[in-house]
Amino acid sequence: MKVYQPQDPDIISAWRWTDRGLYLLDQRLLPWKETYIRCRTWQEVRRAIKDMVVRGAPAIGITAAIGLVLGAERLRARTRRAFLSGLKRVAQGLSKARPTAVNLFWALERMIKRAEAEGDAGPQELVEILRQEALTIWEEDLSANRRMGRLGAELLPKEGTVLTHCNAGALATGGYGTALGVIRAAVEAGKKLSVLADETRPYLQGARLTAWELRKAGVPVAIIPDAAAGFLMARGLVQAVIVGADRIAANGDTANKIGTYALAVLAKENGIPFYVAAPSSTFDLHCPSGQNIPIEERAPEEVLSCGGRRVAPCGVSAVNPAFDVTPAKFVTAIITEKGLIYPPYSENIPKVIGSENQTP
Numbered sequence: 001m002k003v004y005q006p007q008d009p010d011i012i013s014a015w016r017w018t019d020r021g022l023y024l025l026d027q028r029l030l031p032w033k034e035t036y037i038r039c040r041t042w043q044e045v046r047r048a049i050k051d052m053v054v055r056g057a058p059a060i061g062i063t064a065a066i067g068l069v070l071g072a073e074r075l076r077a078r079t080r081r082a083f084l085s086g087l088k089r090v091a092q093g094l095s096k097a098r099p100t101a102v103n104l105f106w107a108l109e110r111m112i113k114r115a116e117a118e119g120d121a122g123p124q125e126l127v128e129i130l131r132q133e134a135l136t137i138w139e140e141d142l143s144a145n146r147r148m149g150r151l152g153a154e155l156l157p158k159e160g161t162v163l164t165h166c167n168a169g170a171l172a173t174g175g176y177g178t179a180l181g182v183i184r185a186a187v188e189a190g191k192k193l194s195v196l197a198d199e200t201r202p203y204l205q206g207a208r209l210t211a212w213e214l215r216k217a218g219v220p221v222a223i224i225p226d227a228a229a230g231f232l233m234a235r236g237l238v239q240a241v242i243v244g245a246d247r248i249a250a251n252g253d254t255a256n257k258i259g260t261y262a263l264a265v266l267a268k269e270n271g272i273p274f275y276v277a278a279p280s281s282t283f284d285l286h287c288p289s290g291q292n293i294p295i296e297e298r299a300p301e302e303v304l305s306c307g308g309r310r311v312a313p314c315g316v317s318a319v320n321p322a323f324d325v326t327p328a329k330f331v332t333a334i335i336t337e338k339g340l341i342y343p344p345y346s347e348n349i350p351k352v353i354g355s356e357n358q359t360p
């Protein structure tokens with residue numbers, strides 16, 4: 001059996017990719033069960049992303065790239081032209097999985113461009129080229145995580161408490177984390193940090209995934225109700241806030257898990273630095289501002305229940321936006337693998353990120 005994975009040894013990977021398919025760690029069941037769901041077709045990958053078996057912007061991008069390879073392997077195209085047109089149909093199908101994380105579209109676009117760039121390659125050769133490209137996207141995300149960690153760790157206090165929201169860790173990325181990667185790197189560098197993890201209703205990424213990751217890493221972590229963050233900040237119990245991102249607009253407005261915007265306003269109100277950690281693949285320079293970022297609306301049932309049990313009375317509806325947008329004015333700095341970005345973001349984002357990672 002062939003296994004496709006980066007050389008980086010000590011990562012928590014959200015999947016196992018082999019020549020028998022893509023095995024996704026079912027994040028809906030963590031921390032109680034560590035079970036994998038096997039995907040052999042691109043349609044199964046799309047379903048897994050949509051159902052949040054795997055989630056987190058960079059992880060969604062990498063998973064979609066692997067899903068495209070699974071689709072390419074099953075294309076019965078005899079010519080390059082037929083192969084590329086089939087490949088674009090698969091990419092189109094995968095792009096429907098979830099709308100907000102720009103990494104999904106960025107990864108698919110990069111894979112298609114890679115195939116198109118190989119002018120003479122036939123279908124079989126293109127499958128191997130795409131397999132290598134998906135692996136490269138995974139490896140690049142991992143090294144971006146580690147570089148972001150090193151750069152961002154400098155911003156965190158030598159000791160104190162850092163508050164984070166949702167899960168921007170190894171499970172949401174290639175295996176080390178963005179916001180949690182910065183915390184990991186700071187602790188590995190000797191900083192004495194503890195973490196307050198917002199539980200992050202309704203999917204509970206914080207209570208279930210961030211707590212699971214940090215406990216495995218030996219980082220002190222306490223879970224708090226989402227509504228407690230402001231009180232704890234006002235009591236001087238938080239020295240920094242750090243979160244991930246799903247899409248960052250050209251002016252620095254940032255889409256992230258629902259509840260992030262409120263955290264950013266509370267941090268500003270209490271004079272606490274608010275950092276966003278995200279790789280360059282999460283920037284969408286086509287989006288002039290946060291107004292242009294599509295916000296996913298998920299099923300009301302996710303709000304009407306908790307831990308698999310219904311909590312609301314029958315006959316009651318629910319509103320379930322999965323993300324919100326934090327205006328750039330509330331963001332102290334954006335930590336990327338290409339450098340730290342400070343306001344004015346419209347001016348400084350292109351200087352650091354460049355203009356090449358335009359999404360479709």
Ligand SMILES: CSC[C@H]1O[C@H](OP(=O)(O)O)[C@H](O)[C@@H]1O
Nearest residue numbers: 055056057166168172244256257
């Ligand atoms: C490292 S990006 C993680 C990012 O993705 C999460 O959303 P979801 O769990 O719905 O995919 C959340 O916004 C995190 O900040």
